[in-house]
Structure formats: structure tokens, C-alpha cells
Amino acid sequence: MTQPSSPSPTATYRLQLQPDFPFAAAERAVPYLTALGVSHLHLSPVLEAVPGSTHGYDVTGHAAVRAELGGEEGLRALAATARAHGLGLVVDIVPNHMAVPSPVSLNGPLWEVLRDGPASRYAHWFDIDWDGGHRGRLLLPVLEGRIGDELPRFRVEGPLLHYGGQVFPLRPGTERLPLPRLLEAQWYRLAWWRLARTELNYRRFFTISQLIGVRVEDPEVFAATHATVLRLVREGVVDGLRVDHPDGLVDPGGYLARLRAGTKGCWTVVEKILTGAERLPGDWACAGTTGYDALRHIDGLFVCPQGSGRLFSHYRDFVTPLADEGGDWEETARRAAYEVVEHELAAEVERLVRTAARIAERVPRPGDHAPWALRQAVRELLVRLPVYRPYTGDAPGGARTAADAAMLRGAAEQARATFRVPEEAAAVDLVHDLALGRFAGGGEEGDDGTGGGDGTAGSEATDREAEGDLVTRDVADFAARFAQTASALYAKSVEDTAFYRYPVLLSACEVGGDPGEPAVGPGTFHEYCARLQRDWPESGTALSTHDTKRSADVRARIAVLSECPDRWRDVLSTVADGAEAAADAVPVDPMVAWTAWQTAFGLGASAAGGPAAERLTPAVLKAVREAGLRTTWTEPDAVYEEAVAEFVRGGPGGPAAAGLASLEAELAPHVRANVLGAALLHLTMPGVPDLYQGTEREYAALVDPDNRRPPRFEPELLAELDGGAAPADPSAEKLRLTAAALLLRRSHPEWFGAASTYEPLAAEGPAAEHCVAFVRGGRVVTAVTRLSLRLRETGGWWDTVLRLPAGGDWRELLTGRTLAGGTAVGVDTLLTQWPVALLVREEGRGATRAARAAWAELPEEERQQRAGDTTT
Numbered sequence: 001m002t003q004p005s006s007p008s009p010t011a012t013y014r015l016q017l018q019p020d021f022p023f024a025a026a027e028r029a030v031p032y033l034t035a036l037g038v039s040h041l042h043l044s045p046v047l048e049a050v051p052g053s054t055h056g057y058d059v060t061g062h063a064a065v066r067a068e069l070g071g072e073e074g075l076r077a078l079a080a081t082a083r084a085h086g087l088g089l090v091v092d093i094v095p096n097h098m099a100v101p102s103p104v105s106l107n108g109p110l111w112e113v114l115r116d117g118p119a120s121r122y123a124h125w126f127d128i129d130w131d132g133g134h135r136g137r138l139l140l141p142v143l144e145g146r147i148g149d150e151l152p153r154f155r156v157e158g159p160l161l162h163y164g165g166q167v168f169p170l171r172p173g174t175e176r177l178p179l180p181r182l183l184e185a186q187w188y189r190l191a192w193w194r195l196a197r198t199e200l201n202y203r204r205f206f207t208i209s210q211l212i213g214v215r216v217e218d219p220e221v222f223a224a225t226h227a228t229v230l231r232l233v234r235e236g237v238v239d240g241l242r243v244d245h246p247d248g249l250v251d252p253g254g255y256l257a258r259l260r261a262g263t264k265g266c267w268t269v270v271e272k273i274l275t276g277a278e279r280l281p282g283d284w285a286c287a288g289t290t291g292y293d294a295l296r297h298i299d300g301l302f303v304c305p306q307g308s309g310r311l312f313s314h315y316r317d318f319v320t321p322l323a324d325e326g327g328d329w330e331e332t333a334r335r336a337a338y339e340v341v342e343h344e345l346a347a348e349v350e351r352l353v354r355t356a357a358r359i360a361e362r363v364p365r366p367g368d369h370a371p372w373a374l375r376q377a378v379r380e381l382l383v384r385l386p387v388y389r390p391y392t393g394d395a396p397g398g399a400r401t402a403a404d405a406a407m408l409r410g411a412a413e414q415a416r417a418t419f420r421v422p423e424e425a426a427a428v429d430l431v432h433d434l435a436l437g438r439f440a441g442g443g444e445e446g447d448d449g450t451g452g453g454d455g456t457a458g459s460e461a462t463d464r465e466a467e468g469d470l471v472t473r474d475v476a477d478f479a480a481r482f483a484q485t486a487s488a489l490y491a492k493s494v495e496d497t498a499f500y501r502y503p504v505l506l507s508a509c510e511v512g513g514d515p516g517e518p519a520v521g522p523g524t525f526h527e528y529c530a531r532l533q534r535d536w537p538e539s540g541t542a543l544s545t546h547d548t549k550r551s552a553d554v555r556a557r558i559a560v561l562s563e564c565p566d567r568w569r570d571v572l573s574t575v576a577d578g579a580e581a582a583a584d585a586v587p588v589d590p591m592v593a594w595t596a597w598q599t600a601f602g603l604g605a606s607a608a609g610g611p612a613a614e615r616l617t618p619a620v621l622k623a624v625r626e627a628g629l630r631t632t633w634t635e636p637d638a639v640y641e642e643a644v645a646e647f648v649r650g651g652p653g654g655p656a657a658a659g660l661a662s663l664e665a666e667l668a669p670h671v672r673a674n675v676l677g678a679a680l681l682h683l684t685m686p687g688v689p690d691l692y693q694g695t696e697r698e699y700a701a702l703v704d705p706d707n708r709r710p711p712r713f714e715p716e717l718l719a720e721l722d723g724g725a726a727p728a729d730p731s732a733e734k735l736r737l738t739a740a741a742l743l744l745r746r747s748h749p750e751w752f753g754a755a756s757t758y759e760p761l762a763a764e765g766p767a768a769e770h771c772v773a774f775v776r777g778g779r780v781v782t783a784v785t786r787l788s789l790r791l792r793e794t795g796g797w798w799d800t801v802l803r804l805p806a807g808g809d810w811r812e813l814l815t816g817r818t819l820a821g822g823t824a825v826g827v828d829t830l831l832t833q834w835p836v837a838l839l840v841r842e843e844g845r846g847a848t849r850a851a852r853a854a855w856a857e858l859p860e861e862e863r864q865q866r867a868g869d870t871t872t
Helices: 023-036 071-084 108-119 147-153 179-184 193-199 219-234 252-263 292-301 305-319 329-344 346-362 371-383 399-416 422-436 457-501 522-535 552-563 565-578 590-603 613-627 638-650 655-684 715-722 730-747 788-793 847-857 860-868
Strands: 012-015 040-043 047-049 059-065 088-093 097-099 138-143 154-157 160-163 166-169 188-192 208-213 240-243 267-270 540-542 688-692 758-760 771-776 780-785 801-803 810-812 824-826 836-841
Touching (some): 023 040, 023 071, 023 715, 059 219, 071 088, 088 219, 138 193, 147 154, 154 179, 188 193, 193 346, 219 252, 252 267, 292 522, 292 540, 292 552, 305 565, 305 590, 329 346, 329 457, 346 422, 371 422, 399 422, 422 457, 457 613, 522 758, 522 771, 552 565, 552 590, 552 655, 552 788, 565 590, 565 655, 590 613, 590 638, 613 638, 655 730, 655 780, 655 788, 655 836
Parallel strands (some): 012 040, 040 088, 059 097, 088 240, 138 188, 540 688
Antiparallel strands (some): 154 160, 758 771, 771 780, 780 836, 801 824, 810 836
């Protein structure tokens, strides 16, 4: 853990900037967000991006703030308004890649590389393998068809080559060549878009050829691409950073060290997704992750382990999937990994194979590895990694490095077994050593490295030294690219394929989640929180983000189904039979039906047949394409996709959705318990909570682009609740709860920050496992209800009690009740009006309203010192 140079945020609020929600719109929201209780605004990327982008990750230039959002003037105005209200700014940065836009001229550095080739002053910016085929040219897979068929669409105008609406620079001196020769003479090869999968010779973001990898490991490239951001940090416009996709970088740890030096240690979190028991490398210069690990632990608390197993049985009966097509999680994930590594990432694998082959040729002792054997070794090792990427080159001797080395050893043992001839499995040993970055090949037997005595010794030694340098560079290159490819493989095969093939409980199919074991017990949750407080107390935590496939409230609704699997089976059977379908309609797979109906329930049955139907169809179609079993993004089956759309319109997105209404009403109290429970845990557990726009109220959103709609705020409702009005509905309840917790955090950061403590508070009695409670800093108690439907079915709380810490009375902020410390409070009494409780020692009497009033009365300088000097 690396502590920031100044206090961290107490809570951040993510705003998804886009032309329909620019800096000016964010500025107008500042008074509301101040009243809500956050300390920092968290902005999506602010540098120049592809025109119209709703996310900003397709960066086209690093020298300027995005004009579509209001430019640097607009950003500075937002920062000034935020600072006047005591808030700071955290900005998302994208070091891994830039856009390959249309027109390419939007990316100035890339334009010059296309024009001038490897001699361009920007050639070292981009991760291009100039020796990777295409006769030293950069492959641009932008043509709609084969080049011979597309020739009539080209035209030359001066120094420019036009293709449809796209424009490319011409290599100087080639303007007057005949078209075929002119195309051959460029530093780039224009090609059919389908060639990208196997022929691409630049690193991309996952499998997106429109995003080209940037070499920020080069100090000059780092300086150029970060100059604007670092200047904004130095000048106090930006107070903290979120780093997108660090797993794409050659050396994430080195990058973060350089970034920390450039920012003087401002609060920085990284979008690192941890799986299972994986740990963030302890030497990384950051405050922690963006919080998907917290999401997994919170969500898992509200999944019934027994019920989820029975739900799987009903799913299996309904869908009847093959083991590797959704019938078994591990087999489904493994098959998806093979498909991605053999197809979508074929170009990345071939680059690794070429590098390994060069090393084997230059160093005699490994020798004689056929390309097919190296290819199989690379694939078999990659598909067996249980994490996004290894960090074998970080901090030699460190715990993380040792753990990753052991993981690679285990993967190698399994990979060897896939070779029929044991001797050919030696290719696995070579690839394993190269992935570790520690390979050292031997020379010929008897060669002492001193050369002969015939006068050629000097030149031979020089040649060997040069050859050794090439091998060393290739080994380092292999290790980095192996790790980068591993992260792309895991993301595409698990997040973007297997999750869509295993929809048993959709709430578990989330970034960082484990659909095979979705439930998390209270003990595991407490262990995680204690570790977070000890190791990464200022790490980010999240429940909903711009990348989650379903918002937290949608997942909370779906999770209740794990408590009533038989009820879901019965309702699904009824609504599925009652859905409208034309006599000649193409039947959709049962897996699609299961996914669509569960998604409709997550959105809310009462809404599914209304405006939400327009959102449900695109989400289900995306799920079908990502699953890739009947149709894909690149090989679409238009007939089947129309059948799916028609099924949704006539079923879960149509009148038949009314059949879910009774289930929705029956489960409403338990959905409420899940929504409020997850929210309160997120807001009071260790770490810095990040609220996605709109999630302070009920927020039902599906996968992008559905979750990137401009936010709508309700400052009037917040003011009414602050004035003492009772919440009229669950959405208002969530807003009241959120504001109470956020204001408490901002007024008393010492109760929640790095210097605080985390202590589990165990309930006692027959229903103790249904209560999750903990104490923060000895001053705040959080208590929430979990698995409330099962709790009701077993008779309720009975005589279960929660013993509040001694040392004074406790005031419950949501109800105003005062409870005596040191006494055993009946949980049925504590959690009767609300399924959650937020208690503060009596010194906190009137904490919420008083905190807001005191905050408003503070001078601006004092607010900046207390909450933003929370402004890092």
C-alpha cells in the first residue's frame, strides 16, 4: 500500500461525461452532490476522444481537454465551482491505448506514423510489430471487403488517399503512382476488416482493433501522453486519478511509480480486477483498486448458497445445456478460453510464437521447437491461468511474484499433458520460462564463452554479446506480451463469453464475480474487510459502474431468486408458456428465454412491458451475441437475431411480463432488504465508496449503452428528506440512507479512513447468520439483514440479539431511536422499521442534519481543508 500525499476522498461520485452531459451539466449538479455528502466528483476521461463518444476511452489526443465537453475552460470552471463547495475532482485516465478513429487524422501521432513509418517521431509511441509480416507495414483492417473488390472506392487527392468516408496520408513521393503500386508503397496495408483476427501486427485493447496500444513504458511517451493530466494535477484542478486497465501495460508497477512521482502522490486507484483469493501487488504505488473486489463480496452476502444450488438444478432442467455450453461453470469457461485464444486472439498468439521461435533459434540448447508445438504450449498455458495476468516480473522475491510463479508451474504441468509425445512437451518448458522472464539459454557444450585464440575471438565475442542482447530483449518482450495477452484472454473469455453462457443467476455474472460459487458467507466478508482495512484502507469500493453488466439494484432483485428457486421455476414455467409467438416463428434457445425473463424480473416486472421493453431487447441481443453460440458480432445470424427480438417483444418485454407482477409484489420486501443492505455495507465498509451516477436512488440499468444515459438528479427530494419528510417509496429510502452515511463519512473521516478500525459485530441467537454487523472506529455501527426471505420462512429473528459496544448510548440515524450501549438489543427491534441500521455513539446526536448545517456554515478555506484537502 502507498499512502497518498494528502487526505483521500471520503466518497466519490462518478459522472459519465459525454456531449449530452458536459462539464457545464456537471457543474450544475455540484450543489446537489455537495448536499448528498460526497467529497469528490469522479469524472470519466476528459481528454480529446472520438467525436460523440459516450465514454471517452477512445482517446485521440493527450494535449487538450475534450472540446465537446467544454474544453479546459469548462473543466476549470467545474473545478472552481466544486472547490467553492468543498469538493475535489478525480479524473479517469487511459494510459493503455488510443483510438484508431475515422478519420485517422483525429489522432495526430498515428497519422504521422502512417505517413512516415518507422522513421516517424511518433513511431515509438505505438506498440507495432513492424517485423510481423506485411513487408514492414502496419496492417489497417478497415476495408469493408477484399481489397481487389474495393479498388473502385479509392481515390487520390494530393497527399491524401480517400476510401469512402475515410482519409489516409500518403507516403511522400508516392502520390503519382498507379493505384495498385501506390497502395503497396505505403507504410500501412489497408485490408479487409476480417483479417484483423489473424494478421494484426499492433497491440490492441482486448480484441478491439479500433484501439491501438500505447507504449507508456517509454519515459518519453509517458511524459508526452501525461503532460496535460500532470499539469492539471500540479495546478490543483485535478485532485485524484483512476487508472484504466493497468493490466494492458508492460509494467504496471513501474508505471504507477512514475505516475506517483509525477503527481506527488495524489490519491490514485487502479481498475485492477482480482479473482478468487488473488491479491493486489503490495508494492504498487496506489491507494488500491476501483472496487470490483468489494462488489463481489457484498453481492455474495445476499446469495443463498443452498438456494443457488437448487436454482442451478431448475436451470439445467429448463435449458438442458451441454457441460461446456452452460452446464458446468469450469468447463464453460475453459471452452470459451480455447475459442478466444484460437480465434479472436490468434494474432496475439502468433506474435508470441514468433518471439519464442526467434529465441529458440538463437540459443542452441532449447532448439528444435516446431512452431505448432510453441503455439500449442502458449495456448495451453494461457487458458489455464485463473487470474487476469501474472506479475512475475514485479518485485523479485515478493509474495505476489512467488504466488504467480507457482501458478505458472501448475499451469505448465497441466499443459504438458496435452502433448502426445512427451519430448515435444519441452516446448511448454520454454514458454513457461519465457513467461517468467527469467530464461537464460546455454551455449554449446564445452563453450566457456571466451572464444578461440586465432584472432577472431574479439569479433566472435562481440557477435555473441549482440546476439545475447537480442535474446534478452526478446525474453523481456515475451514475458510482457504473454501477461498482456493473458489479461485480454480472461476478459474476453470469462467476462464477455462464459458469463453469457452460464446465466443461472445473472447477478453473479458480474465483473470480478464467480458464477460457479456466487455465495459469500459473513465470515468471508469480514475477513475481506479486515484485510482491506489493514492493507488498502483507502482503496476504492463500488457496486455499480459504467462497466457493470447490471446495476446493483438489478442484481439485488435477481439475487432474491436464490432464496426462492422453486417459486422462480413455477413462475417461469407459467410466463414462458403464456408468451406470444407467431406460428412460423423461429424458436429461440431455452437459455435465451431463461436470460430474458430473469433480466425482465431484474428490471422490474411492472416496467418490463413499458418503456423498459425498449431497453430489454438490446440487452438480450447483446447477451446472445456475446455468448456466441448461435450468432456473434462478426458472424451474425440475422434471422435468429430477429427471432430473439420478436421473442422479447412478445414475452418478457411485452404484455406477458405482467405474469411476473405477483412475484414482484411478493418479493418486494426482500428486494428492499437487499438494496438497502448492499448500499449501507458499501457506504460504511473499509475503503472509499464510489457512487455511480443516479445510484443514490433506485437505479435499474442493464449493460452499456443502457447504463450510460445522462443522469437525472432530484435535489428537491433530497431537501425534503433533509427537512424531515418521511421517504414515500424505496427510492426515497435509499436516498435518505445514502445521504446519512455519506454526510457521516465526510464529517468524520477519522471514523472511516486509514487510521480507523474495523471490527465484526456478531449477532447471537438462532438467526444470527442473517445479520451482518460491524463497528467502524469504535464510533459507528452498521447492521444489515441478509437472506431476508429465508429469515421469514424460518420464523423471523426469534430471540436473536446484537450486543452494542459499551461506553455510551447509540443513536440510530434512520429512525432517531436511542439505544443503550453494552446491552443486548433484539434484532427484531433494531431492524423492524428498516432492514438496516446505522448507529452512532450519542455524541453523534442529530449527526446527519447537524453535519450538513455545520458544513454549510464553514468558511470556504475550512471546507477545503476538511473535505478536500480531502481534495488530495
